[in-house]
Amino acid sequence: MKNYTLRRHNDQPILVTADVTPSEPGFAVLGAFNPAACRFGNEIILLLRVAEAPLPDPDQPNTIAVPIVQFDPKTGEAELMVKRFPEPAEPYDPRVLTIDGQTYLTSLSHLRLARSYDGVHFIIDPQPFLFPARPDESFGVEDARITKIDDTYWITYTAVSENGPGVGLAKTTDFVHVERVGMVLPPPNKDACLFPQRVNGKLMMLHRPMVSDIGKPSVWICESDDGVHWGNHRFVFGALGEAWEFQKIGAGPEPVLTDDGWLLLYHGASQTHEYALALALLDQNNPGQLLDRSAAPLLTPELSWEREGFFPNVVFSNGWVAQPDGSWLVYYGAADSGVGLAILERK
Amino acid sequence: MKNYTLRRHNDQPILVTADVTPSEPGFAVLGAFNPAACRFGNEIILLLRVAEAPLPDPDQPNTIAVPIVQFDPKTGEAELMVKRFPEPAEPYDPRVLTIDGQTYLTSLSHLRLARSYDGVHFIIDPQPFLFPARPDESFGVEDARITKIDDTYWITYTAVSENGPGVGLAKTTDFVHVERVGMVLPPPNKDACLFPQRVNGKLMMLHRPMVSDIGKPSVWICESDDGVHWGNHRFVFGALGEAWEFQKIGAGPEPVLTDDGWLLLYHGASQTHEYALALALLDQNNPGQLLDRSAAPLLTPELSWEREGFFPNVVFSNGWVAQPDGSWLVYYGAADSGVGLAILERK
Numbered sequence: 001m002k003n004y005t006l007r008r009h010n011d012q013p014i015l016v017t018a019d020v021t022p023s024e025p026g027f028a029v030l031g032a033f034n035p036a037a038c039r040f041g042n043e044i045i046l047l048l049r050v051a052e053a054p055l056p057d058p059d060q061p062n063t064i065a066v067p068i069v070q071f072d073p074k075t076g077e078a079e080l081m082v083k084r085f086p087e088p089a090e091p092y093d094p095r096v097l098t099i100d101g102q103t104y105l106t107s108l109s110h111l112r113l114a115r116s117y118d119g120v121h122f123i124i125d126p127q128p129f130l131f132p133a134r135p136d137e138s139f140g141v142e143d144a145r146i147t148k149i150d151d152t153y154w155i156t157y158t159a160v161s162e163n164g165p166g167v168g169l170a171k172t173t174d175f176v177h178v179e180r181v182g183m184v185l186p187p188p189n190k191d192a193c194l195f196p197q198r199v200n201g202k203l204m205m206l207h208r209p210m211v212s213d214i215g216k217p218s219v220w221i222c223e224s225d226d227g228v229h230w231g232n233h234r235f236v237f238g239a240l241g242e243a244w245e246f247q248k249i250g251a252g253p254e255p256v257l258t259d260d261g262w263l264l265l266y267h268g269a270s271q272t273h274e275y276a277l278a279l280a281l282l283d284q285n286n287p288g289q290l291l292d293r294s295a296a297p298l299l300t301p302e303l304s305w306e307r308e309g310f311f312p313n314v315v316f317s318n319g320w321v322a323q324p325d326g327s328w329l330v331y332y333g334a335a336d337s338g339v340g341l342a343i344l345e346r347k
Numbered sequence: 348m349k350n351y352t353l354r355r356h357n358d359q360p361i362l363v364t365a366d367v368t369p370s371e372p373g374f375a376v377l378g379a380f381n382p383a384a385c386r387f388g389n390e391i392i393l394l395l396r397v398a399e400a401p402l403p404d405p406d407q408p409n410t411i412a413v414p415i416v417q418f419d420p421k422t423g424e425a426e427l428m429v430k431r432f433p434e435p436a437e438p439y440d441p442r443v444l445t446i447d448g449q450t451y452l453t454s455l456s457h458l459r460l461a462r463s464y465d466g467v468h469f470i471i472d473p474q475p476f477l478f479p480a481r482p483d484e485s486f487g488v489e490d491a492r493i494t495k496i497d498d499t500y501w502i503t504y505t506a507v508s509e510n511g512p513g514v515g516l517a518k519t520t521d522f523v524h525v526e527r528v529g530m531v532l533p534p535p536n537k538d539a540c541l542f543p544q545r546v547n548g549k550l551m552m553l554h555r556p557m558v559s560d561i562g563k564p565s566v567w568i569c570e571s572d573d574g575v576h577w578g579n580h581r582f583v584f585g586a587l588g589e590a591w592e593f594q595k596i597g598a599g600p601e602p603v604l605t606d607d608g609w610l611l612l613y614h615g616a617s618q619t620h621e622y623a624l625a626l627a628l629l630d631q632n633n634p635g636q637l638l639d640r641s642a643a644p645l646l647t648p649e650l651s652w653e654r655e656g657f658f659p660n661v662v663f664s665n666g667w668v669a670q671p672d673g674s675w676l677v678y679y680g681a682a683d684s685g686v687g688l689a690i691l692e693r694k
Contacts, residue, residue: 096561101588103561135582139561163582164562186567186580188535188559212535212557214443214450214486215511220533229576233533235482235510241448 001279003347006298006330013305013338014120014331020050023110023128024080027052027067030107031310032124033333035114036144037253037319038153040175044321046114046122046331047129047144047155048339051107051310054082062087064097067108068139069132078133080108095311102162107310108132109140111157113175119321119329120341129178130170136161136183141168145318147194147254149203154227156192156205159183167192167207169227184230185222188212191250193318194227195262195287203227204287206236206264208250217249219266221288237280237290239268244297245278246271252317255282256328262287265330265344267316268297274313276300277332299342301335309335320344348626350694353645353677360652360685361467361678367397370457370475371427374399374414377454378657379471380680382461383491384600384666385500387522391668393461393469393678394476394491394502395686398454398657401429409434411444414455415486416479425480427455442658449509454657455479456487458504460522466668466676467688476525477517483508483530488515492665494541494601496550501574503539503552506530514539514554516574531577532569535559538597540665541574542609542634550574551634553583553611555597564596566613568635584627584637586615591644592625593618599664602629603675609634612677612691614663615644622661623647624679646689648682656682667691 020032030053035046054065063084071078085099097104111130114122132141139160147154152171155178159168164187172178185192188210195204202223209220218238222230239245245268252265262282269275276297283289301313317332328344367379377400382393401412410431418425432446444451458477461469479488486507494501499518502525506515511534519525532539535557542551549570556567565585569577586592592615599612609629616622623644630636648660664679675691 101593102563105561136580160561161582162561162563163565163585164556164558164560166556166580182578183580184578185533186536186554186569187556187562189533207533209511209513209534210559211511212559213511214452214507214509215534216449216509218510222533224576224578226576229571229573229578231529231531231571231576233483233513233530235508238510246448 001281001292001294004279004298004344005347006277006342006344009120009341009343011303013334014341015048015114015122015124015339016305017337020048020112020124021126022052023050023131024052026055028055031337032112033336033339034143034316035319035331035333035339036146036155037321037329037331038146038148039321040153042117044116044119044329045146045175046116046319046339047146048112048114048124049109049142049144049333050112050128051109051336053107057084060084064106066097066104066106068104069108069137071133071135071138073135104162105139105160107140109142111141111144129175130155130157134159134180136163136166137168138162143191143318145193145253147196149194149196154194156184156194158190164188165190165210181228184228191318193251193254196254197257199285199287205230206251206255208248217245217247219249219251234288236282236288237293242268244268244270244274244276244300247273252277253320255287256322257284261291265317265320272313274301275316277315277317299332303334305338306334306340309337311336315340348628348639348641351626351645351691352694353624353689353691356467356688356690358650360681361688362395362461362469362471362686363652364684367395367459367471368473369399370397370459370478371399373402375402378684379459380683380686381490381663382666382678382680382686383493383502384668384676384678385493385495386668387500389464391463391466391676392493392522393463393666393686394493395459395461395471396456396489396491396680397459397475398456398683400454404431407431411453413444413451413453415451416455416484418480418482418485420482451509452486452507454487456489458488458491476522477502477504481506481515481527483510483513484515485509490538490665492540492600494543496541496543501541503531503541505537511535512537512557528575531575538665540598540601543601544604546632546634552577553598553602555595564592564594566596566598581635583629583635584640589615591615591617591621591623591647594620599624600667602634603669604631608638612664612667620660621648622663624662624664646679650681652685653681653687656684658683662687
């Protein structure tokens with residue numbers, strides 16, 4: 001993978017938390033990051049993950065608020081509610097709260113559209129595009145990927161609930177109406193992306209099983225006839241034991257077909273939870289076969305806004321867009337707070 | 348679920364480790380347990396999990412042996428090999444070994460047939476029925492369920508490799524030839540069982556996602572048109588916080604349709620890894636809907652051979668067979684060593 005370079009557009013983020021309005025009164029935006037990306041007509045669209053948290057309640061000091069979307073199976077309605085728990089006496093991770101063996105998130109993420117004509121300046125919708133609304137989304141929807149197949153934009157995303165994170169699938173043709181297909185991979189799984197065309201007649205999807213007991217961080221592939229039902233799961237590649245990808249390894253945006261095979265942008269996370277970006281190449285006709293991968297990451301968190309934020313030391317990409325000159329606009333989440341832009345070029 | 352009783356056939360196991368011959372020279376059988384079960388003609392068939400370990404090598408004292416099935420992608424051949432590592436200086440769990448961040452199993456399981464005319468006395472095949480042979484089976488195949496759908500016996504099983512445990516599927520019509528369908532649910536997942544008939548035109552399967560980070564022990568359901576590709580994953584029921592099912596909760600053998608709905612035998616595991624058996628009832632037309640469940644376990648490890656063995660304090664069932672009088676023969680693994688028999692009756 002020596003013939004690719006990934007360099008920052010400049011030293012500033014293209015989107016920051018302050019650019020985004022909260023979706024609900026009583027909530028604050030903690031970050032707008034990890035966008036999916038695609039071309040739509042003459043626009044470039046980002047589908048941002050917006051993380052929000054309830055504002056402090058002056059009447060309930062020394063509490064931690066947990067936002068949960070509760071689903072009523074009788075009415076089919078989902079309702080956003082806030083639970084408050086006493087603040088732990090011990091130091092704690094501010095993103096999660098464990099009470100009586102149940103882990104909660106202190107923020108709730110939804111997916112929000114942003115639109116641009118130049119790929120750099122974006123107008124952010126005031127309202128969510130996809131807000132948690134299912135029992136398996138009670139803790140939020142996160143980290144989308146958009147893949148255009150024929151005339152439909154398929155959106156894979158992480159659906160999180162008290163039962164863990166799984167892979168949800170939705171589709172749209174106009175980015176106004178969106179239809180949920182359902183949970184296509186059960187917990188614990190994340191970072192799924194569809195291929196933009198069928199391979200040997202099958203829809204293909206990469207995904208990242210999470211580790212429980214035995215197991216190592218790895219990327220898997222599976223296939224489907226209809227996009228709803230998936231099977232023939234196979235291991236594709238795993239962490240090589242290098243420090244930067246020791247703890248996690250997962251696919252980024254949709255793979256892109258090149259003369260050399262399917263080009264894949266992926267992330268690794270180190271034992272100290274630092275996220276970096278790298279490239280891999282999969283066989284054109286057998287994308288479960290790894291052909292090549294980066295020997296070292298192409299982008300690591302270096303700038304202050306990549307190193308400091310809601311979750312520090314992260315560059316994470318789940319959206320890229322082809323340019324007419326053959327280069328790629330790579331959008332990446334920075335420190336779970338804002339969005340950076342880098343350019344991928346082939347030498 | 349008050350109208351069911353589950354009582355032991357007698358106080359002895361029906362099968363013990365010593366009844367089973369090793370499948371390979373140089374190996375010893377550690378246990379024969381957790382059998383799937385079904386009627387086949389006028390026989391009752393068990394599909395046992397047989398766990399084997401390499402015998403000590405006098406030339407390599409103070410080592411721990413790890414059996415691994417290595418798959419050669421070029422030839423498509425799988426080969427059983429033994430790696431030996433220096434024995435750790437610290438006390439360790441004898442079932443697993445972690446070296447440089449990779450967890451290995453110290454035993455390798457395969458599936459072995461046993462046949463009976465009375466359901467109590469079994470003849471055990473000398474050779475494996477399903478031996479690990481795929482990359483995702485390098486650490487073994489475990490804990491099968493058999494579900495007869497039309498004229499085919501579908502076998503779900505846990506396929507374990509260095510990338511974790513997933514759900515493999517195979518099928519047979521004669522219990523002589525067996526055809527693998529592939530991995531139908533990726534790691535980390537276990538304890539999957541198919542329903543014996545379609546519901547609303549779909550094949551249905553229960554499964555148990557394993558917990559990683561956020562999440563609680565729970566049983567899920569999914570559906571398929573062809574048995575190969577699965578989707579529409581939904582949470583069915585989870586641990587209620589009772590001690591006996593605090594750590595794990597998973598489906599047993601295939602659900603059985605009764606007048607009240609789908610009857611399910613399931614297991615719970617406590618925080619101290621003690622496994623017990625209980626019942627649940629799922630809606631006939633919407634089996635993702637829980638109707639009822641046991642308030643307390645129906646069978647817990649009490650006898651010496653249930654409390655002492657390769658893994659102590661386990662009663663675990665993945666096989667049951669209907670009797671002409673309306674009762675059920677419930678075969679259960681005891682302490683990961685032998686097999687017990689209990690009778691399920693409706694009052």
